[in-house]
Amino acid sequence: MLTGVLEAAVYADDLEEARRFYGQVLGLTEIAARRGRHVFFRCGGSVVLVFCAEATRTPPPPGAALPVPPHGATGAGHLCLAVAEADMAALVTRLQKAGVAIEADFCWPNGVRSVYVRDPAGNSVEFAAPRLWGLDR
Amino acid sequence: MLTGVLEAAVYADDLEEARRFYGQVLGLTEIAARRGRHVFFRCGGSVVLVFCAEATRTPPPPGAALPVPPHGATGAGHLCLAVAEADMAALVTRLQKAGVAIEADFCWPNGVRSVYVRDPAGNSVEFAAPRLWGLDR
Numbered sequence: 001m002l003t004g005v006l007e008a009a010v011y012a013d014d015l016e017e018a019r020r021f022y023g024q025v026l027g028l029t030e031i032a033a034r035r036g037r038h039v040f041f042r043c044g045g046s047v048v049l050v051f052c053a054e055a056t057r058t059p060p061p062p063g064a065a066l067p068v069p070p071h072g073a074t075g076a077g078h079l080c081l082a083v084a085e086a087d088m089a090a091l092v093t094r095l096q097k098a099g100v101a102i103e104a105d106f107c108w109p110n111g112v113r114s115v116y117v118r119d120p121a122g123n124s125v126e127f128a129a130p131r132l133w134g135l136d137r
Numbered sequence: 138m139l140t141g142v143l144e145a146a147v148y149a150d151d152l153e154e155a156r157r158f159y160g161q162v163l164g165l166t167e168i169a170a171r172r173g174r175h176v177f178f179r180c181g182g183s184v185v186l187v188f189c190a191e192a193t194r195t196p197p198p199p200g201a202a203l204p205v206p207p208h209g210a211t212g213a214g215h216l217c218l219a220v221a222e223a224d225m226a227a228l229v230t231r232l233q234k235a236g237v238a239i240e241a242d243f244c245w246p247n248g249v250r251s252v253y254v255r256d257p258a259g260n261s262v263e264f265a266a267p268r269l270w271g272l273d274r
Contacts, residue, residue, distance in 0.1 A: 004181030007217035008145030044141030073210035080144035
């Protein structure tokens with residue numbers, strides 16, 4: 001009945017830094033933003049949500065038309081974005097040109113390569129092909 | 138170059154509770170687990186990772202073959218799983234039969250319905266159709 005991850009969330013205090021990283025460095029398309037609260041990006045058939053936890057921990061006021069439940073985490077989260085194996089080398093070049101340090105770069109026992117960096121807030125962002133999990137996309 | 142969210146992560150201290158919720162209640166297929174560290178589930182073309190933050194905050198030992206970078210967040214995270222609009226009513230019935238409280242249930246200005254519950258660790262889990270973001274899947 002559930003067909004995929006529609007939204008994955010990470011938290012960042014500085015949303016402008018997040019915008020530069022996810023938007024300009026990674027090249028995701030920004031689809032929504034509210035200053036001081038969030039900036040959202042489309043990534044293929046999914047959405048990457050970057051929230052300022054201090055803002056999203058506030059519960060909606062009673063009777064709100066859109067009573068979005070509060071949430072908000074502290075510390076390094078994790079996210080993995082899909083990249084075709086044929087595009088991995090170009091992605092790594094892009095990250096390096098942007099000055100993003102590669103924290104880890106190795107192949108899993110099934111031969112699929114994972115590359116890990118940190119977003120400006122310290123979240124662990126991985127890049128890997130869907131074949132890592134036997135998934136074709 | 139990036140084609141989607143391959144993995145989204147949430148954190149839970151009690152992985153058995155997480156297994157019951159994501160596996161039995163939501164019906165996701167468990168694809169990997171390590172006692173005390175993680176349990177992973179396939180959800181369509183993506184993977185939902187549930188980590189015990191206390192375990193994943195430990196950096197890999199020097200020279201590890203698989204130097205997975207540490208991460209681990211505290212507090213309520215957020216995740217949205219995709220469900221076809223035609224299946225939403227059946228999903229809500231399934232949640233209610235399992236005793237899962239519906240925390241919020243409303244339609245966004247574009248008419249797409251979102252239903253929110255909490256996983257046993259307190260993470261905010263939303264269910265919505267990809268049309269929420271203009272995405273067809």
